[in-house]
Amino acid sequence: MAKKFHFILNSPESSIFDHEVESVSLPTSNGEIGIMADHTPLIALISPGVISVIESGKTSLLATGGGFAEVKSNEVKAFVQSAEFADSIDEQRAIEAAKQARQDMAAVGDEISLADASSILERNIARLKTIERKKRHGH
16 A cells, blocks of 8 residues: 555635645646655646546546645645636536637737736636546546
8 A cells, every 4th residue: 555645735715635645746837746655855836737636546636727836744735726626627618718718818919918818728728638637537
């Protein structure tokens, strides 16, 4: 049996996950990083994408909008803009939101509106990737 460590995932609105787990995979700008017990201490930026958590042999997938994580002393604390479990994502709504964000990006004239639309697009792409990964792996 794999050694466990504590994983805490928080957003500004709530505590999303707080359990002992076997492993966590976090999306970063350089690709996914896998974390298991006794991992070297680090601080990493989390990119919009899919967080994968293995707890008692069961995999949970979450879409995240990005944030940062700290790994130390067999504890991982992740603070993200948003995160939602794959089971709670409405695929059609995510497709429509991504489509609207692409249209908004093409139509906006100022940098702030472009950044807002880009953030919405990234978040919905992460949601769609999470759904696709869940379908591929039968989670």
